[in-house]
Amino acid sequence: MYKIVTISGNSSLTSRSAAILNYAQKLCTKHKIEIASITVRDLPPEDLIYGNFESPEVKKLQLLVGQAEAVIISTPVYNSSYTGILKALLDLMPQYAFGGKTILPIVTGGSINHLLSIDYAIKPLFSAMGATHILKGVYVVSSQIQFNEQKEIQLDSDIEQRLKASIQELVNTLTHKQLVAV
Secondary structure (H helix, E strand, C coil): CCCCCEEEEECCCCCCHHHHHHHHHHHHHCCCCEEEEEEEHCHHHHHHHCCCCHHHHHHHHHHHHHHEEEEEEEEEECCCHHHCHHHHHHHHHCCCCCCCCCCEEEECCHHHHHCCCHHCCCEEEHHHHHHHHCCCCEEHHHHHEEEECCCCEECCCCHHHHHHHHHHHHHHHHHHHHHHCC
């Protein structure tokens, strides 16, 4: 069983939101957490456009999310909200796919002007999908993410600390759930 599934809501391989999600995955693996990753690129475009619930790739997505204890979702801000392609992917999930799961949203935007998109656009969607434990989330302004000559991500120290704290909160939540279950 995967403890955490990450979902990238950006169709670009080289996006800042994908890079910060990869960084978050590395932080999780330091805690010895099993991770599965999904990107919107993993699904055939026609399955997303036509809502093909019977697609083998969609079934795999549903199974991975169903087995997860937590979900980390990363998306850039588009029109003060999440990407349309992420919404198309989430529309293929069962109505309460996030029920009983801890959710950590990570959002990137061009400016601080869209900071509230987590609270006003993203969290309501996750709540409608059954999530009852949505962590505060991390909003990152694109200028706070740089790439060095080797194309490795470099975060401003403030963002790096907030991301580490959010991952630690996620790990603590999963650990607490395991203790309560025993």
